[in-house]
Amino acid sequence: MSNRKVKKTMVIIFSCAGALLIIIFASLLGISGIFEKPKYLDPWQKTYSQKFHDPRIRLVAHGLLSSNGHNMQPWKIRLDKNNPMVFYLYADSERLTSEVDPFARQMMVTQGTFLEYVNIAGDELGYQTAIDLFPDGGYNEQKLSESMKIKPVAKITITKTSPQSNPLYDFMFLPDTNRMAYMSTKVTFEQINHLKGVNADADMSIRIFQDRENMDKLNGYAMQGATIEAGVSRVMKESETIFRSNEYQKNKYRYGFSVEGQGTSGIMRHLAQGLITLFPSMNSGKAASDMFIQSTRTSVDNTPAYALIITKDNSRSSQIKSGMLYSKLVLTAHRLGLVMQPLSQVLEEYPEMKEPYSSIHHDYVPDGGTIQMLVRLGKPTKEVPQSMRRDVMNLIAGE
The missing domain is CATH 3.40.109.10 (NADH Oxidase)
Structure with a gap:
């Protein structure tokens, strides 16, 4: 085979290989969903909570950003139907990670991270938050999952006040980990x-x-x-x-x-x-x-x-x-x-x-x-991306 034919054959081979790599590369991007809008990042936008008229939901939208075990976001909210300034936080027993957290200790720590974000957001939005832990009494530890469904972790009562800048507020919108x-x-x-x-x-x-x-x-x-x-x-x-x-x-x-x-x-x-x-x-x-x-x-x-x-x-x-x-x-x-x-x-x-x-x-x-x-x-060597968050309305329990 002449040198010219060899060179031509090599060009064809490399062209085919390059085309194949491009196809594989494009296929992987398509399988990943590169053109899919990342709705799971919407709650990280500072304007996200402003879509909601109810101040309780606006505060919950901030709590949603808090650190939580396994990123399970195990929070359930009940809005008081008789008092528009009261809501209740429940531990979502459907989101227990029972193998790694058999006594639900991490689950309870996660309830606390949420409550503190609500506190901080309250300052910024102009609401004083009063938190009453276990207002209906503690859990029945022998029937923990069932008890979580009926007993709130906290009753949160909000009072309208003048907004005040909280130095920690802006940092709530950064990845926690x-x-x-x-x-x-x-x-x-x-x-x-x-x-x-x-x-x-x-x-x-x-x-x-x-x-x-x-x-x-x-x-x-x-x-x-x-x-x-x-x-x-x-x-x-x-x-x-x-x-x-x-x-x-x-x-x-x-x-x-x-x-x-x-x-x-x-x-x-x-x-x-x-x-x-x-x-x-x-x-x-x-x-x-x-x-x-x-x-x-x-x-x-x-x-x-x-x-x-x-x-x-x-x-x-x-x-x-x-x-x-x-x-x-x-x-x-x-x-x-x-x-x-x-x-x-x-x-x-x-x-x-x-x-x-x-x-x-x-x-x-x-x-x-x-x-x-x-x-x-x-001190970090690299910034990291934000993690998934659910739509805040998915935390609000139905009637």
């Missing part, structure tokens, strides 16, 4: 004082560590917790079932996990979504477990500080109050140019986690108490 690597820069003494200063409750405390001994110890607990969780198939399966692999699923469900959780954005997000949609095994079984462990390893290797939120007891009210405190903590961190990520696997209460759970409590609360949150803290 950043799972990327953090800078090695230590948290300053002034920043630590600001962060600890958000707590005014004598029954709770915030402890911040960045010395080598405690960093090594807490890194170890974070990795131990992640490794155990990755090896418990029923827990990993629970997470797998709420993973949304493409834009169509994200718009349909608007809660759970997605590739954005690892900071993937832009075209790479759509390529990843297309591949996972075509090959679900990429995000299940051993592949998912290995990815989770590696992600945690990257996190702990790039963490300059940890924070603990500790309560004197583990009552339902204390769990809720710790969530309220966490919202203030993460928003204050944003204000200081810092970000956070919970690494609380070691605090979960299923049987396989019993040993490290007991050990971390022995090390950090030897005189009693409960560690409600373990979070990494530092």
